[in-house]
Amino acid sequence: MTYLNVSEVTLSFGGLNALSDVNMEIEEGFITSIIGPNGAGKTSMLNCISGFYHPTYGQITYQGKNLTHASPHEVSNMGIARAFQNLELFRGLSVLDNLLLARHIKLKYNFLQALIFWGKASKVEAENRKFVEEVIDFMELEPYRKSLVGNLSYGVQKKVEVARALTLEPDLLLLDEPMAGMNLEEKEDIVRFIMDIQKERKVTVVLVEHDLGVVMDISDRIHVLDFGQLIGSGTPQEVSSNPKVIEAYIGNE
C-alpha cells in the first residue's frame, strides 16, 4: 500500500486543463518535491491533495483512504497539514493564538466544560499550550509569541505559516513555496527547519518550490510538472539528467 497515491488526476477549469492525467506516488518518511515552471500546476496539485480543489477525473488515496472528494477540514482530520503560498494566517491574532487555533481538532473537551473552564477544559488547554510552546521553540518563534501576526515581517510570517501547519501534528506536511521571497539567510533557516521536521518529527514532507538549488539538495524524490503534465520523476540525479526536464526549464534549440 502506497502512502499517498495520486492516480490519473485531471483537473480542468472549463476548457483549460490545469492538471492532465497525473500519476505520482509519495513515499512515507521522505521529502518529496514538486517542481515545474510557472503555471505548471504545482499549487493545483497541492490544492487537490488538501481538498481545496476536487479533481475532475482520477483518484487520490492516502493510506488507503480515498480523499478525492474530501473537504479541507476532513483532509486535515486525516493528518495532512498544509502551509499556504500566499500567507493565509489569522492576521488579527497573535502568533500564539494562531498556533492554538491549529490545535482545534486535538482538544477533547465538550462545550459545557469549556463554558465552566474549570477542571478538564483548563487542564487540556494548559497541556495544549505546552505543546504549542514546543512548536514555538522548535521553529524559533519565541520573540514573536505575543505579537500580532499582521505586524510581523514577511519572513517571520512564512515561518508562522509553517509552524501552524506543524502544530496540527500531521503525518504529511504540504508546503507551498515556503521560501518564496526570502533572502538567502532566511532560506537556509527554512531548509534547516524542513530537514528537522522530517528527521526529528518523522513527518513526511511534500514541498513545492521554485529554488532548484534547494530542491536538488534536500529532496529524496522529485516530480516535475509542465503544463499540467508529469514530465519526469525520480531522485534528484535522475531528474536533473532527464532531457524532458532540461527542455522544460532551459528550452530547446
Add this chain to the structure above:
Amino acid sequence: MAANRWLATGNFFTTYQEEQRTFITSLDRLIFSLFLIVLFIWPIFFSVSRTYMLVVDNILVAVIAVLGLNLVTGFAGLISIGHAAFMGVGAYTIASFSRILGDSHIIITHFWPLLIFIAGVAGAITGAIVGLPSLRLKHLYLAIATLSFQMIFEWAIKFLTFFNQGQTISVGRVVWFTGEVGRNDHYIFWYYVALVIIVLFGFVVSNLFKTRYGRALVAVRDNDRAADAMGMHPGFTKVYAFALSGFLAGVAGAVHAFLYKGAGIESFTLHHSITYLAMAIVGGLGTLNGSFWGPAAIEILNLQVEKFSEYAGNYLPSAMNLATALRPFTFGLVIVLFLMFEPRGIANWWRIAKSYTKTWPFRY
C-alpha cells in the same frame, strides 16, 4: 518564588494554568469585585424614580442582547441585522406560554427562570436556522438574509391572531421568595435578575474565548479558508455562532417581556435591530467590555437628547416635534463619528486608559 500578584510589574507565572486566569493581577480582581458589590447594593441606598430605574433596566437588557450580537458580528464577523427579531423570538416564547396558559399561570409566576432558559433555547434554534444560509453566503449577502428574517418575523407576528397581531400580549407578575413582586419593586427586581444574568454570561463568554469553541469563531472571521485547513467546518462554525447569539438574544427578549409585563411587536422592529448594531459598534466590535459600554452610551445619549429637546421645546414652541427629529439625528451622527474616528469603539478608550494606569507613573 516571589511573584508579585498585585501589580502588573513583577507579576509572573510558573505554570500555563496560572496564565489562564481571568484577572491578571489581584488588584484587577479587587477592583472588579468592588465594582460588582457597588452594582448590587446601590439600589438599597439610593432610591431612584421608576422612570430612571426603567432606563437602567433597559440598559441591562440591551447589554445581554449586545453581548449576543457581539459574538456573531464582532467575534465571528457575520453581520446580523435581525437581532431584535431573535429577541422577539425569546419574548414571544414567553408570550405564547402566557397566551396558552393565561398570564398568571403558576408556570409563569413561579417557574420564570426556566421560562427564560426555554426562551433562550428557542432563540438559539431560530438562530441556527437563520444562520443556515451562512453555509453558502458571505458578508453583505448574509446580512441581507438576516434582514429578511427580521422582515418575516415582523410580518408573521403582525398577521397571526395567535400573537394578537402585534398588539401587546400581557405577561403576569412573577413571584419571588418574598411573595409576589409588586409594582414598587418590579423594576428593582428585574434589575437584579438582569445583573445576575449579565455577570453569569460575562464570565461564561470570557471563558469561552479561552477554549477552542471561542477561538473557532475568531478563526472564521479572520480567514475561513485557513480555518477550513485547520480542521474546522467553517459553515457549521458560523451556524453555531448564530445559535450562540440567538440564545443570548432569546434570554434578553424574555427578560424584556417580563420587565414590560408583556410582549408587543413595537419593541422588536428593524429600528431596534439597527440600534443594537449601533450599540455594538459604539462599544467596540469584537471586545467583551464593548458590549457593556455601547448600550450604556446609547441609552444615556437618548435620555440626554430627550431632556434637551424638552428643555428647548419651552423656548421653541413652534418646533414641538424636536424630540422626534433630534433623536435619529444624534443617533446617526454618533455612529458616523465613531465609524470615522474610533472604529474600535469605546472599548479602545478603555484599553488606552488601562495601559496608561498600568505604566503610571512612567510614560513607557
